[in-house]
Amino acid sequence: MAETWQEILFWVLAVVMGVSALRVVTTQNVVHAALYLVGTLMGAAALYVLLLAELLAWAQVLIYVGAVVVLMLFGLMLTRAPIGKRSYDNNQRLLAAIVAGGLFAVMSWILIDAFDGQKVQLADAEGTTAESIGDAIFSSYVFPFEAVSVLLLAALVGAVLISRKDEASLVDDPEEGA
């Protein structure tokens, strides 16, 4: 019984995610594209809850929906993307659709062929806790974790440096110029 409900929920989420993903790449309004992305990302978060990955679902909501989409909206505003109807696609749409369709066909064929018959047992699984993930990060995966930390710091400093105003505003800062 629980299995049926999970399957129904999966299909609902899959349809929501698929439709909003398609709208992200086809809508002619940039703000709508960002908002449809929220639909896809929230669907993914719900899928993580369905797959009993709580911590990841919350991280998804916090980082993707909370931070990344807001950053994207800031980007749209700061680049003065014309809000309203206008064509945002180039003239290779047909070619892009053929490439994407071919990629989807090949990937799903390979994936179904390779993982046919494997099942996700959700009925009496306990799911992963934040504790077990924390244990894994700080025991087996300490080095990748530190590498990601350094990457985030470098990205932060780099983003500040790149998006700074031109040199004229930095005259009273002798450290600059290198």
Place this chain on the structure above:
Amino acid sequence: MPVSYFLVLSAFLFSVGVYGVLARRNAVLVLLSIELMLNAVNVNLVAFSAALGDGGVPGQVFALFIIAVAAAEVGVGLAVVLLIYRNMRTVDVDRMSLMKW
């Protein structure tokens, strides 16, 4: 539930992202499509993690790493787009042909 359901869903999301990267002209919309692709990979990892049961914790750890890397990528990507906008007054990727001959 067969694990291939999740895999096909994530393959679909990835392909939609590929279409967006190829067909969009606005650089910020290209970044949105890249987010779609990264998210598809995460769905894949979490599905495998659930399929493996108790041994599936590493899959979620990798998904967390991907989320962190995606955040860094968006930060730097938007900074680059803003700089290009400031210098060229456009974010149209078809018109950024300065280094192309």
